[in-house]
Amino acid sequence: MKYQAVLLFGAPGSGKGTQGQMVGQIPGFLHTSTGDLFRALDKNSELGKVFAQYSSKGLLVPDDFTIKLWKQHMDNLVKAGKFNPTTGLVIMDGVPRNVNQAKLLMDAVEVKKIVYLETADIDKMVARLKNRAIKSGRVDDADEKVIRNRMTVYANETAPVLECYDKSVVASIEADQSIIRVFSEVVAALVPVKEAAEKKA
Ligand code: AMP
Numbered sequence: 584m585k586y587q588a589v590l591l592f593g594a595p596g597s598g599k600g601t602q603g604q605m606v607g608q609i610p611g612f613l614h615t616s617t618g619d620l621f622r623a624l625d626k627n628s629e630l631g632k633v634f635a636q637y638s639s640k641g642l643l644v645p646d647d648f649t650i651k652l653w654k655q656h657m658d659n660l661v662k663a664g665k666f667n668p669t670t671g672l673v674i675m676d677g678v679p680r681n682v683n684q685a686k687l688l689m690d691a692v693e694v695k696k697i698v699y700l701e702t703a704d705i706d707k708m709v710a711r712l713k714n715r716a717i718k719s720g721r722v723d724d725a726d727e728k729v730i731r732n733r734m735t736v737y738a739n740e741t742a743p744v745l746e747c748y749d750k751s752v753v754a755s756i757e758a759d760q761s762i763i764r765v766f767s768e769v770v771a772a773l774v775p776v777k778e779a780a781e782k783k784a
Pocket of ligand 1: 619639723
């Protein structure tokens with residue numbers, strides 16, 4: 584059985600985390616963020632050190648490790664009765680981040696929708712990330728060089744992930760709008776997916 588998923592897609596700073604958290608409040612949706620899973624690791628553990636080593640440079644953590652962590656997280660939630668994989672929709676924020684990760688997830692995930700938060704204003708995203716770094720103490724977003732590296736990794740490795748899926752599942756949303764307007768468009772894109780999932784109940 585595969586998890587029914589919605590991919591939240593977009594460059595760092597496009598608002599995936601904000602929108603994912605809000606959609607995650609709607610009954611039947613679960614927000615998962617690989618970035619959050621990594622940040623929750625004990626910094627002194629072996630895995631925590633691997634994460635720090637890559638993220639401090641704006642680089643992606645190795646694929647096997649990332650996908651294993653996400654799958655383990657999902658399986659634990661199902662075992663604990665916190666997520667119903669038959670009717671629930673999992674919001675995937677920040678994963679898959681390259682074509683290999685998309686392939687590694689194919690046996691575990693059925694992508695019902697891709698919400699693509701599109702933005703052309705790179706400087707605005709960089710400013711958002713810097714602002715967030717100040718508020719949350721994220722080291723990877725405090726340094727402009729690391730941020731620019733994250734943008735390059737996104738363009739070279741993550742953007743091609745869209746080609747792995749049928750165009751018909753992609754909903755492109757202008758990310759440079761107010762948070763609530765983006766949210767209303769995200770919800771509108773998800774209504775048919777949610778209603779179809781409910782029919783399985
Ligand atoms: P994020 O919070 O999604 O911006 O992720 C922060 C950092 O965590 C990234 O710069 C990567 O180092 C790492 N990371 C998050 N998700 C992934 C992923 N799917 N694959 C590899 N590394 C990831």
